[in-house]
Amino acid sequence: MRIVFLLPMGIDRPSGRRYFNIARGLVRRGWHVRLLALHPDFATCYQRRFVADGVEVWYVGQMHARKTGNTTVRFSPLALLWVVIRSTLGLIWGVLCSPADYYHLGKPQPINGMAAIIAVCLLRRTSFFVDCDDDEVTANRVTAGWQRAMFAFWQWLLPRIAVGLTVNTRYLAERMARAGQPCVIVPNGVDSRHFTAPPxxxxxxxxxxxxxxxxxxxxxxxxxxxxxxxxxxxxxxxxxxxxxxxxxxxxxxxxxxxxxxxxxxxxxxxxxxxxxxxxxxxxxxxxxxxxxxxxxxxxxxxxxxxxxxxxxxxxxxxxxxxxxxxxxxxxxxxxxxxxxxxxxxxxxxxxxxxxxxxxxxxxxxxxxxxxxxxxxxxxxxxxxxxxxxxxxxxxxx
Structure with a gap:
């Protein structure tokens, strides 16, 4: 089976590690997995395609905020609009280059949501899955009312048009899943073979x-x-x-x-x-x-x-x-x-x-x-x- 994840973050972020580790487990079971991801500082990302533990990783655009070390830089409204457009197009291009049996959104956010609707539903004429691992409206630091409304809209819309949901808590399962919609709870985890205390x-x-x-x-x-x-x-x-x-x-x-x-x-x-x-x-x-x-x-x-x-x-x-x-x-x-x-x-x-x-x-x-x-x-x-x-x-x- 071939599966493509659409991620609004890099694999080094906490949520990114969730999807990368799930992808590693799927690869060990014979699946082909590609992560289409947004980088925290795309301008300095010089290795934009690589394979790690059998998982293909493609960085195709910039996250909604620039993060380097301890510093987070918020874009101005106009700059953010440009980031959203370019990164959405990057994810659309990635989907068109990545035929798959399943497409799965990591987090119901605007950039990967728009890319999924356009590239997966309209152009590939298939459905997608959504993973919810946070309350996106309250978890993201957004100061403008229109930004909160935008995150709330996509968090409401995407789970409702997805063919199935994965979530990490019972709270999200109760809040996000529709009656009759497949929903699987998968909490966060750890690589117990390698995440061990040093000597x-x-x-x-x-x-x-x-x-x-x-x-x-x-x-x-x-x-x-x-x-x-x-x-x-x-x-x-x-x-x-x-x-x-x-x-x-x-x-x-x-x-x-x-x-x-x-x-x-x-x-x-x-x-x-x-x-x-x-x-x-x-x-x-x-x-x-x-x-x-x-x-x-x-x-x-x-x-x-x-x-x-x-x-x-x-x-x-x-x-x-x-x-x-x-x-x-x-x-x-x-x-x-x-x-x-x-x-x-x-x-x-x-x-x-x-x-x-x-x-x-x-x-x-x-x-x-x-x-x-x-x-x-x-x-x-x-x-x-x-x-x-x-x-x-x-x-x-």
Whole structure:
């Protein structure tokens, strides 16, 4: 079978890794898979066609925002219109060059949505599938009302004209699927064969280099963008934990557009010397840094962003045997094996986060039991296993 994905992002973005890993699983089952993707900085993308682990990747245009390292550049309305036109044409050209048995949209967004309707439905005269892994209206930082309306329209339209849906949470399944429409839930996952803790000697050297050897480490791995990642809850919690654990360290793995704001806030706190910002790091470094943690935290509010997400940071922490503390929103309790692999607390509650962190740091035996359960539970979310679930959507039509 031949399948083509239409992606409004690059494969190095969190959602992009979802589709790339699903594609790898399909390739291992004998499928031919091509990803037509938009690059975060297309002007500097010099390798626009390549094969990785058997998956063909074609970069055909620019994402709706330019992202380089910790910096996100928003286009002016006129420049954005030009980006949308060029990238839509790039995806249309990619579809016309890519005859396939199935076409699957990664995310119901305007650029890949328009390309699918024009190139797949009108020119190829076939249908497409849609994957929803976020609430696109609230998850994307859009300031203008017309932009929010545009994202809302395409998120409403595309699932309704798709022949079938894949989603990553029960919330999205209930919200997006029409009666009688095939819908398969495929959460985010981890490559459990390769996403493992480095050897002890390497971890010890890294801990020494960061100055965290022998100290309790509380980690956050993800984007530093406050509009959809409420890291401010974690900072408020750490301010309380820091008083009771004078040697504890907060390790923030990743960059984002609010990194300077969070650094400025931290500089004014009495515990400023106990916070480490790594900034943007290659994905290959994430596992080494996250493996240093005693606990990992996924701070959330009770909103559509959190309900719609199946956080990679949770599954990747579990794969490394790092217990997770998060808010009890959406599918998170199930992801933590209902308390065996971590702790869920009320969302929007920095005090509850602080209490949970404090209790785990004070109880090494409980942390060790959770670490073992986490590593075992993470195998249920192996990408190869999830690719098998994903295939069910094509069998359902």
């Amino acid at each position: 002890l000697a390497i971890r010890a050297a890294l801990a020494a280099a960061l100055g965290v050897a022998g100290r309790p480490v509380i980690a956050y791995a993800g984007t530093l963008a406050l509009h959809n990642h409420p890291v401010d809850l974690l900072f408020a919690a750490f301010g309380q934990v820091a008083e009771r654990h004078p040697s504890a360290v907060l390790l923030l793995i990743g960059g984002g557009e609010d990194l300077p704001l969070l650094q400025a806030y931290t500089a004014q706190q009495p515990w400023r010397d106990r916070v480490i910002f790594t900034g943007h790091v290659p994905y290959s470094m994430v596992r080494a840094l996250l493996a240093l943690a005693d606990v990992s935290v996924d701070p959330v509010r009770n909103d559509a962003v959190a309900l719609a997400r199946s956080p990679l940071k949770i599954i990747e922490s579990l794969a490394l045997g790092v217990p997770v503390i998060t808010g009890d929103v959406g599918d998170r309790a199930e992801m933590l094996a209902f308390g065996a692999a971590g702790v869920v607390v009320p969302p929007d509650d920095a005090v509850a986060l602080a209490v949970a962190i404090d209790e785990l740091l004070n109880d090494p035996a409980r942390r060790a039991a959770m670490a073992a359960a986490a590593a075992a539970h993470a195998r249920r979310y192996d990408w190869d296993r999830l690719a098998e679930q994903w295939m069910a959507i094509y069998e359902a039509v």
